[in-house]
Amino acid sequence: MTVRLPATGATADELALSVWPVAQQLAREQRRRRYLPESTAHPGKMLPALAREAISRYTQPGELVLDPMCGIGTTLVEAAHLGRQAIGLELEPRWAQLATANVRHAETHGATGSAIALQGDARQLGRSLLNNYRGRVALILTSPPYGPSTHGHVRKHPDRVEKLNDRYSHNPDNLAHLPAHSGPRTHRPDFDTVLGEILSRCARMLHPHNGRLVLTVRPYRQQGALVDLPGRLISLAEHAGLAFASREVALLCGLRGEELVPRASFFQLHHQRKGVIERMLLIAHEDVLILTARKRTQRRSG
Numbered sequence: 001m002t003v004r005l006p007a008t009g010a011t012a013d014e015l016a017l018s019v020w021p022v023a024q025q026l027a028r029e030q031r032r033r034r035y036l037p038e039s040t041a042h043p044g045k046m047l048p049a050l051a052r053e054a055i056s057r058y059t060q061p062g063e064l065v066l067d068p069m070c071g072i073g074t075t076l077v078e079a080a081h082l083g084r085q086a087i088g089l090e091l092e093p094r095w096a097q098l099a100t101a102n103v104r105h106a107e108t109h110g111a112t113g114s115a116i117a118l119q120g121d122a123r124q125l126g127r128s129l130l131n132n133y134r135g136r137v138a139l140i141l142t143s144p145p146y147g148p149s150t151h152g153h154v155r156k157h158p159d160r161v162e163k164l165n166d167r168y169s170h171n172p173d174n175l176a177h178l179p180a181h182s183g184p185r186t187h188r189p190d191f192d193t194v195l196g197e198i199l200s201r202c203a204r205m206l207h208p209h210n211g212r213l214v215l216t217v218r219p220y221r222q223q224g225a226l227v228d229l230p231g232r233l234i235s236l237a238e239h240a241g242l243a244f245a246s247r248e249v250a251l252l253c254g255l256r257g258e259e260l261v262p263r264a265s266f267f268q269l270h271h272q273r274k275g276v277i278e279r280m281l282l283i284a285h286e287d288v289l290i291l292t293a294r295k296r297t298q299r300r301s302g
């Protein structure tokens with residue numbers, strides 16, 4: 001199935017500025033032999049080509065890259081392969097250990113930089129964790145989890161389809177498991193409050209002049225309606241003291257000449273075949289939000 005790109009009048013070079021073709025290879029091909037096979041079990045990994053693109057655009061060899069919610073360590077592995085120094089934090093011991101193992105694998109397979117992954121809560125960043133790195137980070141590259149469940153993997157049985165590897169953990173403090181709204185009964189902070197706190201910790205870690213925060217986030221549909229999660233994250237980040245610089249597009253589909261090659265998930269195809277979805281509205285990209293450490297001072301007119 002292919003879809004023609006609408007005529008934009010833009011040249012390929014102009015498109016390349018804000019559209020990142022990072023899914024030219026399937027995700028599993030991008031990770032083959034570069035990551036340990038156990039990494040497959042993590043339900044929300046960043047595409048390695050996306051991490052490489054962000055790190056190459058926004059840092060120089062030797063500079064410091066941080067991922068405060070590093071999962072299996074994609075940011076760390078790609079930074080190390082590009083000769084950068086990288087530090088990752090991850091709340092779940094299982095993923096933090098896997099990130100460490102993936103970093104070791106990279107270091108024994110030609111990576112010229114170095115990286116470490118620590119188990120810890122991103123809310124402690126610059127407080128009890130990594131205080132010494134405050135104001136020294138050139139790039140924070142991260143993708144927050146949103147919602148407890150992801151597509152994960154499927155196993156087909158004669159009478160049913162089983163979903164597996166679709167959760168980060170069962171830890172109630174994981175950002176993925178926080179309520180969308182706090183209420184008098186929950187006594188738990190909501191997702192926006194905690195993510196806002198993490199973003200303000202990130203703001204303090206960035207180099208004040210050239211530090212950048214790159215957030216990758218997918219818009220998603222709820223009962224057919226598009227949820228503008230990227231827009232919500234931009235306002236959370238601005239409240240946390242960061243300045244919005246640009247919103248770019250990382251393609252999750254292939255780009256062949258002027259044609260997009262969509263990659264529907266098992267469940268999207270399954271629902272369409274069963275007629276649950278009348279007309280499939282595929283999300284074929286991930287938003288890449290670029291923020292800087294400081295609000296630019298506005299010149300007064302007159």
Ligand SMILES: C[S@@+](CC[C@H](N)C(=O)[O-])C[C@H]1O[C@@H](n2cnc3c(N)ncnc32)[C@H](O)[C@@H]1O
Binds near residue numbers: 168
């Ligand atoms: C979308 S995943 C990031 C995946 C990562 N980019 C990769 O490629 O593996 C988000 C991660 O944030 C972690 N997380 C959730 N709450 C956290 C917190 N408070 N502190 C640190 N990590 C957290 C989750 O366990 C999950 O692994």
